[in-house]
Amino acid sequence: MNILNRDFYIRDTITVSKELLGKVLVHQTAEYTVAGRIVETEAYLGPEDKAAHSHGGKVTPRVEIMYSQGGYSYIFTIYGMYQCFNIVTEKQGTPQAALIRALEPVDNLDFMALRRFNKPYVDLTSKEVRYLTNGPGKLCIAMDLGKAQNKIDLCVRNGIDDIYVYDDGFRDFEMEASPRINIDYAEEYVDKPWRFTIKGTKYVSRK
DNA sequence: CAGAAGATCCCCT
DNA sequence: GGGGATCTTCTGC
Numbered sequence: 001m002n003i004l005n006r007d008f009y010i011r012d013t014i015t016v017s018k019e020l021l022g023k024v025l026v027h028q029t030a031e032y033t034v035a036g037r038i039v040e041t042e043a044y045l046g047p048e049d050k051a052a053h054s055h056g057g058k059v060t061p062r063v064e065i066m067y068s069q070g071g072y073s074y075i076f077t078i079y080g081m082y083q084c085f086n087i088v089t090e091k092q093g094t095p096q097a098a099l100i101r102a103l104e105p106v107d108n109l110d111f112m113a114l115r116r117f118n119k120p121y122v123d124l125t126s127k128e129v130r131y132l133t134n135g136p137g138k139l140c141i142a143m144d145l146g147k148a149q150n151k152i153d154l155c156v157r158n159g160i161d162d163i164y165v166y167d168d169g170f171r172d173f174e175m176e177a178s179p180r181i182n183i184d185y186a187e188e189y190v191d192k193p194w195r196f197t198i199k200g201t202k203y204v205s206r207k
Numbered sequence: 208c209a210g211a212a213g214a215t216c217c218c219c220t
Numbered sequence: 221g222g223g224g225a226t227c228t229t230c231t232g233c
Contacts, residue, residue: 042214044214051214052214053214058230060229060230061229062228062229062230076214076228076229077213077227077228077229078213078214078215078228079212079213079215079216079225079226079227079228080213080225080226080227080228080229081215081216081225081226081227081228082215082216084214084215086214099214101214131216131217135215135216136214136215137215137216138215138216180214181214181215182213182214182215183214185212185213186214205215208232208233209231209232209233210230210231210232210233211229211230211231212228212229212230212231213227213228213229215225216224216225217223217224217225218222218223218224218225219221219222219223219224220221220222
């Protein structure tokens, strides 16, 4: 199993966002392991990018982790109710990250199904199967990613609460680029094609 | 300390 | 595809 290392994450954010497609995100504790294949990402290129939380070089407690070297988790609350999972990219001092927007469930489908719909996987309707992890907030619920998993180093295993991404060799897909979702306020950055998806998968958040 | 806005989801039509 | 839910985070007074 080939776990992505520091060198993978400290590269430029668009490259990292593209290459994360097809890789498998894992959340592992003493109690459970849960995993999903990344099928949709977005690149946030602060401080220039007006859609990024770090735009203009803003430093607040929330975004501070974006300034660290690549490979750390950045998890924030959105709309008061949901979480979004990002992976910090680039060298220390460059506040950029890749947002994971959608996954294809891979491991521990019952765990995901129980957390999302409070019933085992076999009882899900076809629509519920498709909606398990097809959005940034949904995948955080399914993967049990929350405040406690913020600022975790994906390159070093702590043995207690680990997040990492591995490459299982899956390359059989085409990539598509499109504008990012729900960033209407980002002015000239609204139309940047920095959203990347695996073409044809049913698990992306939107067509 | 109040007010506003938000990298979303769910339910309804 | 439209609107409400719901509350953290930040900003400005």
